Amino acid sequence: MLFDIIAKLRFGLSLIRLWFRLIWVKRRKQSLSKDEYYHEIVKKAEIHTGELIKYSKMNLTVDGLENIPDEPVIFMGNHQSYIDIYVTVNALIQKIKSRHLTLIGKKEILKIPIIGRLGTEMDVLYLDRENAREGLKTILEAIRRVKEEHHDVLIYPEGTRSKSRKMNEFHKGSFKIAQKSGAAIVPMVVNDAYKVFEETYRVKPNVPVHLRFLPPIYLSELDPEDEKNIDQILSERIQKELDSWNS
DSSP states (O other), X not given: OHHHHHHHHHHHHHHHHHHHHHHHHHHTGGGSOHHHHHHHHHHHHHHHHHHHHHHHTOEEEEEOGGGSOSSOEEEEEOOOOHHHHHHHHHHHHHHSTTSOEEEEEEGGGGGSTTHHHHHHHTTOEEEOTTOHHHHHHHHHHHHHHHHHHOOEEEEOTTOXXXXXXXXXXXXXXXXXXXXXXXXXXXXXXXXXXXXXXXXTTSOOTTOEEEEEEOOOBOGGGSOHHHHHTHHXXXXXXXXXXXXXXXX
16 A cells, blocks of 8 residues: 555656646747657656656566557557556657657546646547547548658557456447558557556556557458458457467
């Protein structure tokens, strides 16, 4: 219990430091190009996500980064917890420093103090699950960013956290970004991230957490039937990795 209290206090202080860092960068916004501003904000995100990983004392293993090609891709994976986002964003920032990563999340994130501000400054796209028209606009904007601005995109096709090893059903609409942009899908697999906090809502130290990036899936190389069922193919590949860790 003492570790839980200390970890939460340290995370709260990390959020406060993040807030002041964002203010400092925002004051310099007029003197920076759009790309320079984005990368300055991302540096602050890297520091903050790294601090959470450190303070939680999780035993994090990241592998498969060599599977990320040097071209815009769509990162798609299972979603167990808030921790997924932290470890994934931290790993990707370090791997693709010179590229622009567009995150897609649910609009409720905007209500989270400081994190919502970080998302705004990182130009995150938000999905309104209760408004199909607005959801379509978000998907179309993601497609545009991939095709015209050569962004990478990160989206969790489950749409919400499972808080377990079990995966929820993948939403087919998430796959429109890859299908319409022509970008490859890089599958991501996270294992046991939910045990760090969301299993008991107390921070648990020394939890083995594994994040793996699998070889890309090029939709152009699939036959029409497989492309139509890409949600099932991705789910099966992720489940295979989960089973290999947990069998």
